[in-house]
Amino acid sequence: MSTRNSERTLVKGAAALLAVVVAGLSWMSWTADARDKPKRSDALSQKMRLKLDASMKVLEGLSVEDADLIREGANEMAEQSQAEFWQVLTDPDYRDFTRDFRSSMRRLKAAAEKGNFDAAALEWIAATKCCLDCHKHVRSTKVDLKK
Numbered sequence: 001m002s003t004r005n006s007e008r009t010l011v012k013g014a015a016a017l018l019a020v021v022v023a024g025l026s027w028m029s030w031t032a033d034a035r036d037k038p039k040r041s042d043a044l045s046q047k048m049r050l051k052l053d054a055s056m057k058v059l060e061g062l063s064v065e066d067a068d069l070i071r072e073g074a075n076e077m078a079e080q081s082q083a084e085f086w087q088v089l090t091d092p093d094y095r096d097f098t099r100d101f102r103s104s105m106r107r108l109k110a111a112a113e114k115g116n117f118d119a120a121a122l123e124w125i126a127a128t129k130c131c132l133d134c135h136k137h138v139r140s141t142k143v144d145l146k147k
């Protein structure tokens with residue numbers, strides 16, 4: 001009886017070890033896959049991603065009612081929208097989205113400066129909708145911006 005038990009323990013131990021090895025190997029191949037995937041790392045991508053950093057500031061500012069943080073993020077995005085990299089497309093719709101986005105940043109900043117966090121939150125939702133709508137438009141133009 002005790003030998004059967006220790007055999008069982010041995011089998012269980014071996015199975016557990018095997019599971020750990022398999023998990024380790026698949027993790028290694030998964031990370032290798034992730035590294036091999038061609039990431040967008042061109043200059044345009046990197047600049048466009050700066051919007052994410054600025055948006056995080058706004059979201060954090062709204063979350064903790066920190067007007068300065070909201071203003072900072074809104075300012076950064078307003079400046080980004082004026083920068084050369086932003087003007088990759090020049091069709092009328094793209095210009096409209098850009099104009100709407102800029103005025104949204106102005107209203108966001110104004111709301112934050114007044115300490116009106118409800119208005120700022122609503123404005124941020126509208127601005128986020130503008131992010132998504134513009135991206136949808138960019139995709140629909142099928143212009144290859146990748147360099």
Ligand code: HEC
Nearest residue numbers: 040045048049051052055094097098101130131134138145
């Ligand atoms: C007026 C249009 C417009 C608005 C508004 C806009 N974007 Fe973009 N965004 C672009 C364009 C153009 C690209 C580049 C697309 C490409 O490279 O294929 C882009 C790319 C991106 C990318 C992808 C970067 C990468 O990894 O390649 C992110 C992330 C992004 N924008 C975030 C945002 C966020 C967040 C907002 C709103 C706060 C926003 N964008 C608002 C036009 C816009």
